[in-house]
Amino acid sequence: MAARYSRYFNGMHCPFCRYSDSRVVDTRTSDDGSVVRRRRECPNCKRRFTTLETAALVVVKRSGAMEPFNREKIIDGVRKASSGRPITPDQLALLAQQVEESIRGGGGSVITTDEVGKAILEPLRQLDEVAYLRFASVYSNFDSLDDFAQLISQLKTEKCEHDSRDRSTQGCAECEANRAAAA
Numbered sequence: 334m335a336a337r338y339s340r341y342f343n344g345m346h347c348p349f350c351r352y353s354d355s356r357v358v359d360t361r362t363s364d365d366g367s368v369v370r371r372r373r374e375c376p377n378c379k380r381r382f383t384t385l386e387t388a389a390l391v392v393v394k395r396s397g398a399m400e401p402f403n404r405e406k407i408i409d410g411v412r413k414a415s416s417g418r419p420i421t422p423d424q425l426a427l428l429a430q431q432v433e434e435s436i437r438g439g440g441g442s443v444i445t446t447d448e449v450g451k452a453i454l455e456p457l458r459q460l461d462e463v464a465y466l467r468f469a470s471v472y473s474n475f476d477s478l479d480d481f482a483q484l485i486s487q488l489k490t491e492k493c494e495h496d497s498r499d500r501s502t503q504g505c506a507e508c509e510a511n512r513a514a515a516a
Contacts, residue, residue, distance in 0.1 A: 394446050
């Protein structure tokens with residue numbers, strides 16, 4: 334069976350003798366299931382070694398260049414948008430993990446930077462609305478104050494709709510007036 338796979342995959346060489354095949358002795362997944370650890374044995378020199386396997390995720394940039402997905406780039410971009418906001422490094426790491434899980438959940442192995450940006454928006458909005466607004470303004474290439482006003486108006490409308498469903502929270506003056514009229 335290993336010979337069948339080695340015909341399609343020539344990349345797994347023994348790190349000691351460079352023999353082009355190996356036998357899997359043990360396989361385990363990491364805690365979150367994103368990495369598979371395999372213990373291998375070379376049939377030529379009989380030495381054992383470990384490999385770590387992950388599903389490849391490639392990002393196509395606007396220029397057409399391709400590069401591996403990198404959580405650190407998400408963290409750096411969101412860190413810039415959240416400068417001066419009360420967001421911890423742990424929250425940034427969690428957001429990057431959520432974005433990666435969302436992208437991987439889509440099933441594709443090749444994604445665009447636009448898809449990455451869209452995947453960042455909702456978790457960032459849940460984390461901090463000001464950072465969301467900053468990130469969205471760069472991501473969406475806002476040209477004028479009207480673009481900001483439209484997004485802020487949309488956020489207020491959605492927040493008021495949420496507040497009107499939850500009678501225990503205070504909404505805007507218009508929502509309060511609607512509640513008083515309904516009561």
